[in-house]
Amino acid sequence: MSKNPNTPGVPPHTPASDDPSAASGGLSRRGFVRNGALLGGLAAAFGGVLPAGTAAAATTSSTTATPRSGVNSATGTVDIPNKYNKPFSVADDELFVFAANFKPFELGGDDAPDRQAQGFFNTVFGDAIRAKFPNLKIKYATWDYPIRYEDIAKAGRVPDLILEDPRLRIDRDLEPLGWTQDITALVQGAGIDLTKLNLGAVEQLKSRSDGGLYGVPLWIDESLLFYNKLIFDKFRVKYPTVGSTYDDVYRTAQKLTRQDGLDFYKGYMQHPDNYLAMNQLGLYPFVPGSSEQPAPEDVKVNLTTADWKSIANNLYRFLMIPRNNFTTVDDFFKGDMSFPGHLAMAVNSLSKLNAYALSPYYIKPSDAAKYAEWAKSVKLGVTSMPVLSRGSKAIYQPDTRAAFVPPQSKHQDQALDVVKYLVSEEMQTRISAYGMKAVLPTDAVVNAFGTSIPELSAVDTSAVYWGENAVIKNYKNTEYWDIPLYKVFRQHVLKDGMDVNSSLQVAEQQDIPDYIKAQAAAGFTW
Numbered sequence: 424m425s426k427n428p429n430t431p432g433v434p435p436h437t438p439a440s441d442d443p444s445a446a447s448g449g450l451s452r453r454g455f456v457r458n459g460a461l462l463g464g465l466a467a468a469f470g471g472v473l474p475a476g477t478a479a480a481a482t483t484s485s486t487t488a489t490p491r492s493g494v495n496s497a498t499g500t501v502d503i504p505n506k507y508n509k510p511f512s513v514a515d516d517e518l519f520v521f522a523a524n525f526k527p528f529e530l531g532g533d534d535a536p537d538r539q540a541q542g543f544f545n546t547v548f549g550d551a552i553r554a555k556f557p558n559l560k561i562k563y564a565t566w567d568y569p570i571r572y573e574d575i576a577k578a579g580r581v582p583d584l585i586l587e588d589p590r591l592r593i594d595r596d597l598e599p600l601g602w603t604q605d606i607t608a609l610v611q612g613a614g615i616d617l618t619k620l621n622l623g624a625v626e627q628l629k630s631r632s633d634g635g636l637y638g639v640p641l642w643i644d645e646s647l648l649f650y651n652k653l654i655f656d657k658f659r660v661k662y663p664t665v666g667s668t669y670d671d672v673y674r675t676a677q678k679l680t681r682q683d684g685l686d687f688y689k690g691y692m693q694h695p696d697n698y699l700a701m702n703q704l705g706l707y708p709f710v711p712g713s714s715e716q717p718a719p720e721d722v723k724v725n726l727t728t729a730d731w732k733s734i735a736n737n738l739y740r741f742l743m744i745p746r747n748n749f750t751t752v753d754d755f756f757k758g759d760m761s762f763p764g765h766l767a768m769a770v771n772s773l774s775k776l777n778a779y780a781l782s783p784y785y786i787k788p789s790d791a792a793k794y795a796e797w798a799k800s801v802k803l804g805v806t807s808m809p810v811l812s813r814g815s816k817a818i819y820q821p822d823t824r825a826a827f828v829p830p831q832s833k834h835q836d837q838a839l840d841v842v843k844y845l846v847s848e849e850m851q852t853r854i855s856a857y858g859m860k861a862v863l864p865t866d867a868v869v870n871a872f873g874t875s876i877p878e879l880s881a882v883d884t885s886a887v888y889w890g891e892n893a894v895i896k897n898y899k900n901t902e903y904w905d906i907p908l909y910k911v912f913r914q915h916v917l918k919d920g921m922d923v924n925s926s927l928q929v930a931e932q933q934d935i936p937d938y939i940k941a942q943a944a945a946g947f948t949w
């Protein structure tokens with residue numbers, strides 16, 4: 424397993440303006456140049472030899488690409504060579520499912536005899552899909568063992584169904600490879616009712632889909648407020664509750680950032696980058712223009728509105744509590760602090776709740792012993808993340824995982840049938856039971872949460888479905904870039920000593936434009 428398993432590599436592609444007169448075959452200029460650069464990038468990556476079928480994908484826009492076949496061997500399979508030199512092939516009659524950027528999918532890979540992690544997928548998804556569709560043959564793989572996106576692209580057998588993070592990975596991974604298409608009509612034709620799904624998750628997908636819809640949301644790795652009851656009990660401080668405001672939690676953090684003999688405790692951690700990117704007002708940093716695919720030089724951001732300043736100053740005060748300096752939210756169990764269990768509160772993801780409860784589905788087997796040791800220093804409590812004002816129910820924009828059906832899918836109809844099943848109440852109940860926040864919040868789904876994770880039985884998890892995920896605003900006629908929001912807090916505030924307003928201004932006027940310019944020069948559009 425690579426040391427950075429959540430950062431799949433992507434071939435470079437070059438952005439340009441959306442002038443249709445500069446394009447070929449009806450492509451926008453951006454799409455034409457992007458795909459031309461993709462051809463060059465793939466050729467360079469693969470020693471000057473382009474993968475069979477690449478040209479067809481690279482000269483078609485990501486929203487109108489036509490299906491193409493993979494490279495078949497004489498036996499009706501496609502071999503996918505990889506850096507691990509592990510044999511991996513996909514037969515013509517198999518539905519090829521590929522998953523990335525959700526840690527539980529990867530667990531067990533390094534410890535199983537064949538190092539191929541399939542346990543979590545099969546337990547939650549695969550077994551149920553096979554039972555529902557007994558005539559369907561499924562071939563599954565998890566990034567990056569044994570294969571990565573670039574291996575798949577080189578072999579020419581594009582997955583039929585991809586489970587991926589739409590917030591960050593459409594632009595980084597899927598779109599550059601030509602593996603996205605507007606599935607609005609396909610979703611309607613399949614009878615998938617998006618209006619029943621989590622609104623924030625649906626809008627997030629639309630915000631990354633260039634005016635269309637590239638995928639269907641499946642579940643959310645929700646953010647929650649974790650608290651260590653041992654620290655609260657020691658200092659006789661009341662626990663945070665559902666609906667607690669940032670003001671409430673700030674006062675508690677001040678009380679619990681303290682020293683007791685040789686034991687030092689920090690009161691509160693919240694990752695500042697996520698806090699801005701997934702903010703609870705639904706603020707989108709990009710300024711709408713005249714196109715869904717603007718040239719890089721036409722991408723504008725605005726981080727200096729009153730709302731952005733209010734959001735940023737809200738977190739700034741926590742970072743300025745003496746000796747509550749930010750390290751990592753993983754300090755709640757054991758991160759950078761010297762001792763486990765010395766952080767009173769942290770906003771972290773739902774998947775961490777399952778790991779902190781010591782569920783083997785969410786902990787790498789080789790890490791189980793140290794997690795059990797760290798757990799001795801933590802009595803786990805969890806509630807909703809703080810809200811901005813009393814009575815508000817707005818939590819983060821969702822950290823969604825979604826299903827994508829690439830235009831090159833060899834089994835598109837079957838893939839859509841599976842997607843429809845995955846958002847049915849039956850499967851959403853199953854997803855919820857295994858400790859994930861489903862996107863279909865019916866009573867049955869909500870009540871099923873964690874019932875297949877016995878380690879959660881002693882934890883009050885009623886906050887998991889509390890609140891409403893913030894909905895992204897004003898995203899039409901914008902192009903998403905993974906801009907360096909870390910500059911605001913982690914660089915300018917915590918390292919440079921700037922105040923918040925100055926930091927936002929420098930990020931808006933200098934850091935982000937420089938980043939976009941450098942990425943474009945390197946051939947990237949993210």
